[in-house]
Amino acid sequence: MRILLAYKTTGRSAADPYTSLLPVGLASICALLRREGMRARLANFSPFSWEKTTDLLAEEQPDLVGISQFTHNRFATLRLAELAKRVNPRCLVVLGGPHATHRSRELLAGFQQVDGVVLGEGEETFLELARHLQRSGDRDLTAIRGLACRRGDEIVVTPSRPPIADLDALPSAISCYHDAIGVDLQRQLEFIITSRGCPAACRFCSSPLFWGRSLRFRSPRAIVDELRAIRDTHGLLYFSLRDDTFTADRRRVLEFCRLLVEERLHVMWNCQSRVASVDEEMLGWMKRAGCECVQYGVESGSERILRSLGKRITPEQVRQAAAVTRRVGLHLSIYLITGVPGETDEDLQATLRLINDIKPHDGQVSPLACYPGTSLFSDLVASGGCTSDLFERDRREAFYLRDDPFVAVSTQKLLDRLTRTAARNEFRPADFAAQKKLLGFCHATNLMAGERYEAVGDMFEAEREYREIVARQPDNPWGWLAIGELYGGLGNIGEAEKAFLRVLELVPAHAPACVALGELCRLRGAKPQAEAWYRRALSLTPGEPTALAGLNLLTK
Incomplete structure (x- = not known):
């Protein structure tokens, strides 16, 4: 039996660096x-036209198709399901994901x-479903727990399935990407999820209903082993831990950081957190272990708006978390929401004041959807604010609760304030x-300092920061x-080549170092060597754009 696990989004979502990922x-x-x-095989059809998607489905001829459905791609998912049926009328199509889960009956x-x-x-x-089909071919799925399906004209929701207690027991998915359709391997592997569930009860988030309110965690040992495997096999040195609240279990975070430091990974x-789930000691160890940025769901500086969103945090907690985040030297990133029903200019001014107080390095602003x-959504339907069939009737990707002029004005004011604040409040030499006095040596501080010195043209101080890393940690590729x-930008090709060769001694699969060496060889006219480095980069990262462009330049 051929199984295809697929995803497709179109329009703005297909161009977004996050929603376009599998x-x-x-x-x-x-x-x-x-x-x-x-x-089983993975397929991300988002990069492809519908014509190409149809051709790929015809080549695969899957017997069972599982499609991941979110609100933004719900109609693309349905079209993909229809295409799968057209290509193979006998195939079984099953949806999953947050939107499908919460709209299964519809x-x-x-x-x-x-x-x-x-x-x-x-x-x-899904495993039980696949075994059932492979064993019997019976399309009656009502004996499978955790499923919604049809029995004749009746829609049946089977008994719920207990959540997986031991997430470490799940196998690593790294190898599944190697033969996947339409997957950018380097970008895909950067994003890691280490827990399921969220302790919060935000009114705009469906995570608690999808995963349940109890949290389940992968162990620090399992996470570190996965990061090492990706680093050694694919050369990645930067990761984004996308748990709803990575810091929810303090002991786990400290053990994770200890392992990263002791094992010299x-x-x-970066990671996401809640302002009520961090403290200075934890953030300090995260910085020592290579964390450079924490993103917090702040949403608003108005206590009234925070209560209406179900945030269960206060502006004072935001200020405290921001202060310790900046003190240990982590980049402070925040999410904000505007366009909340009842939000006034007074609430907006409270948020603008909060931005001034906490000094974020960057942030995102979204109208409430x-x-x-x-x-x-449940309350909106109950109050008559919208009909229960909104998501089947309306084809918009997102449904904002307000569309009056205040929303556009507040969004722009918040974005402008974030931009001005970021420029004023970058970390400086003092x-x-x-940070070094507080935490001692950690390579993240030196890298951030060096980048700051480079930005203001002080290359001597930048080099001094970087040289301290290689002196203290000669096995650290950063x-x-x-x-x-630095040397490449200054035109010192010989020293730059030596540095990048050292990177490859430490991390042989690091494609960017191969690309850099290809560029340096091309600049000094060593075409055969340049071509060799570009081709090595492409062997590690198929389709790498700079390597392809470099090869193209060599032929001219």
Whole structure:
């Protein structure tokens, strides 16, 4: 039996660096299926036209198709399901993901191309479904737990399935990307999820209903082993840990950081957190372990608006978390929401004042939108603010609760304030000195200091920061990378080449160092060597754009 686990989004979402990625959950399902001896493959059809998508489906001829559905891609998902049926009328199409989970009845009632919906966590349910089909071919799915399906004209929701207790027991999905369709391997592997569930109850978020309110965690040992495997096999040195609240378990975070430091993995990373779930000691150890940025869901500086959003935080907690984040030298990034019903100019001014107080380095602003599975949407339907069939009737990617002039004005004012604040409140030499005194040596501080010195044209001080890394940690590729880039920019090709070669001694699969060496060889006229480095980069990262452009220049 041929199984295809697919995703497709179109329009603005296909151009977005995050929503265009393959959902991590699909890869986890694929890894479990393969471990159990099944023939499964991943496909991200987002980069392709519908014509090309049809051709790829015809080549695959899947018997079972699982498609990940979010609100932004719900109609693209339905079209993909229809195409799969057209290519192979006997194939079974099952949806999963947050939108499908929370709109399962509506999907089954209105769209015949959908045969079933996996509800919530998908690995064990999809595995049982695949075994059922492979063993018997029976299309009656009502005996499978954690599923919504049809029995004749009746829609059946089977008993829920207990959540997976031990996330470490799930197999690594890394190898599943190697033969995946339409996947940018380097970008895909950067994003890691280490837990499931969220302790919060924000009214605009569907995560608690999807995963449940109890948190489940991968162990620090398992996370570090995965990062090492990706680093050694694919050369990645920077990761984004995309848990809803990475710092929810303080002991786990400290153990994770201890392992990174003791085992000298020398990676850099960022994460998301809640302002009520951090403290200075934890953030300090995160910085020592290579964390350079924390993103907080701040949303508003108005206590009234925070209560209306169900945030269960206060502006004072935001100020405290921001202060310790900046003190240890982590970049402070915030998410803000505007366009909340009842939000006034007074609330906006409170948020603008908060931005001034906490001094974020960057941030994002989004108008408030409602999604299935949120209390915001349920309350909106109950109050008559919208009809219950909104997501099936209206084709917009997102549904904002307000569209009056205040929303555009507040969004622009918040963005402008974030931009001005970021420019004024970058870390300066006195800040870096204080961070070193507080934490001792950590390569993240030196890198951030060196980048700041480069930005203001002080190359001597930048080099001094980078040289301290390689002196203290000669096995740390970040110091050599920074030196190579610095010397390359100054035209010192010989020293730059030495630095990048050292990077490759430490991390042989690091494609950017190969690209850099190709560029340096091309600049000094060594065409055969340049071509060799470009081709090595492409062997590590197929389609690498700078390597392709370099090869093109060599032929002219």
